[in-house]
Amino acid sequence: MSALLEIRNLKKTYTDGTTALQGVDFKVNRGEFVVIIGSSGAGKSTLLRCINQLVQPSEGAVLFNNVDTTKASSSQVRKLRREVGMIFQSFNLIERVSVLRNVLNGRLGYMNPITGTLGLFSKRDVAEAKKILLRLGLNQQIYKRADELSGGQQQRVGIARALSQQPMLILADEPIASLDPLTSESIMNHLHSICREDGITCIVNLHQVDVAKKYATRIIGIHKGTVAFDGRPDELSEEIIQHIYQK
Amino acid sequence: MEDRLKELQRQKKLQAWLVAAAIAAFTVWSSVETGFSFSELFKGGSEIFRFIFFDFLPPDFSKVKNLIGPALDTIYISFVAMIVGAFMSMVLAFFAATTTAPSKMIQVVVRAFSSVMRNIPTLIWAILLVFAYGLGTTVGCIALIITSIGTLTRAYAEILEEIDMGQVEAIRATGASYSQVLGQAVMPQFMPGFIGWSLYKLELNIRASTIIGMVGGGGLGYAIQKGIKLFQYQEVSLAIIMVILIVLMTEWTTSKVRERII
Numbered sequence A: 001m002s003a004l005l006e007i008r009n010l011k012k013t014y015t016d017g018t019t020a021l022q023g024v025d026f027k028v029n030r031g032e033f034v035v036i037i038g039s040s041g042a043g044k045s046t047l048l049r050c051i052n053q054l055v056q057p058s059e060g061a062v063l064f065n066n067v068d069t070t071k072a073s074s075s076q077v078r079k080l081r082r083e084v085g086m087i088f089q090s091f092n093l094i095e096r097v098s099v100l101r102n103v104l105n106g107r108l109g110y111m112n113p114i115t116g117t118l119g120l121f122s123k124r125d126v127a128e129a130k131k132i133l134l135r136l137g138l139n140q141q142i143y144k145r146a147d148e149l150s151g152g153q154q155q156r157v158g159i160a161r162a163l164s165q166q167p168m169l170i171l172a173d174e175p176i177a178s179l180d181p182l183t184s185e186s187i188m189n190h191l192h193s194i195c196r197e198d199g200i201t202c203i204v205n206l207h208q209v210d211v212a213k214k215y216a217t218r219i220i221g222i223h224k225g226t227v228a229f230d231g232r233p234d235e236l237s238e239e240i241i242q243h244i245y246q247k
Numbered sequence B: 001m002e003d004r005l006k007e008l009q010r011q012k013k014l015q016a017w018l019v020a021a022a023i024a025a026f027t028v029w030s031s032v033e034t035g036f037s038f039s040e041l042f043k044g045g046s047e048i049f050r051f052i053f054f055d056f057l058p059p060d061f062s063k064v065k066n067l068i069g070p071a072l073d074t075i076y077i078s079f080v081a082m083i084v085g086a087f088m089s090m091v092l093a094f095f096a097a098t099t100t101a102p103s104k105m106i107q108v109v110v111r112a113f114s115s116v117m118r119n120i121p122t123l124i125w126a127i128l129l130v131f132a133y134g135l136g137t138t139v140g141c142i143a144l145i146i147t148s149i150g151t152l153t154r155a156y157a158e159i160l161e162e163i164d165m166g167q168v169e170a171i172r173a174t175g176a177s178y179s180q181v182l183g184q185a186v187m188p189q190f191m192p193g194f195i196g197w198s199l200y201k202l203e204l205n206i207r208a209s210t211i212i213g214m215v216g217g218g219g220l221g222y223a224i225q226k227g228i229k230l231f232q233y234q235e236v237s238l239a240i241i242m243v244i245l246i247v248l249m250t251e252w253t254t255s256k257v258r259e260r261i262i
Ligand SMILES: Nc1ncnc2c1ncn2[C@@H]1O[C@H](COP(=O)(O)OP(=O)(O)OP(=O)(O)O)[C@@H](O)[C@H]1O
Pocket: A014, A015, A016, A018, A019, A020, A038, A039, A040, A041, A042, A043, A044, A045, A046, A047
């Protein structure tokens, strides 16, 4: 079986001249739970955003399901994005609308331009969104405004929005960096168990090495825009960690 | 670091004094230039007092019937100008805001255009338009639309520039198209400011429409001006009371609406 995601010689230089990635290669198979670690500014967020084309890579290829996303047309990119859920450090929920609508936004990629723009979601989508919220323990919060929720609850809504896309892959960019340790653990547990139950492949950027070791099936260490480590969690020695986090 | 801060604070203090001195100098200079004096002010004041209490009062309430039409005109003009102005400004604002403008060129042009619209006073627009359209409510309405576009385009553009791009990115990441992103990520952030500014503009329009009416833009302003010419001061005072009532009513209504949405 071919890999779900293959990244080849990926490079990114921003318009201001900052080089964030300088030749990244790796493959991700279905069902993997990959954690990417690396110091601040190493290029982890850039890497994740190149996968769903929120950032346009300067060079190299990103093959998702054997389609090169860097060469895809804008309508193809939208089709690819709806297969890829994304979770953010600052949650990025639409603050002024209800929790339910936030989850429904995950359906936009499947809707026609008019119903999507006006936010006319189908009964089926609404029922499905409620089911997802129930699964994340948010059934009391369905009709609350998103910004009334606690950080941990907001991140669960973020996960729910990603799930409503029925994605093959979830990208999570430091999903627990703005949460306290207990809440962080609950969020990681949710993310991990859901991905395993639903067979969703997951790539998570994290700062905490211990959390990475606890959940990852595989760890990738990024140092100054290149892959400095790629292997099983138990292969990650103190020495390698030092190397990854050195300046 | 400490020294630098102190230095900055000293500079700031100095600047504040300079500004205060400049304002004082300017005030003295302009009062000399305009021949302003307190005794003049007092004399004029007593004249106004006499005028108000003996010529204007009591208002002639039997004329309410005559003034209902102009009063409604004032409200219509202000409201239509606000609605039309708001929608045209919303479209223009998308071209004027850094976050949503398709090109730098268009952005500069739209900004310049709205700045001209905004910086020529409504009254001047009205006087110019009277030449083109003659007297009547059309003039008042167009003049108000023009300044509404000027003010609102900039206000809306500023709202658009302050929206949280993280929310926009999240919606883009779901596979949403450009118009879906506008509808589901930009609009929810834009709406409160949009409604707030539009209502504020409605209040300004009601006030301005009185003045515009006096140069021929229709509504209560026109009635007031006509009344003054015909020495029907007691009808004029009624009209003024109606203006005040309309302004107060609008303020009350808009503040209620604002409370509901924010
Ligand atoms: N939009 C941008 N324009 C210019 N430079 C950028 C942009 N985004 C990121 N960079 C730069 O690219 C480099 C990599 O940034 P990136 O955000 O990918 O790092 P990161 O590993 O996610 O860091 P952190 O752990 O702090 O989130 C940094 O030097 C950063 O300053």
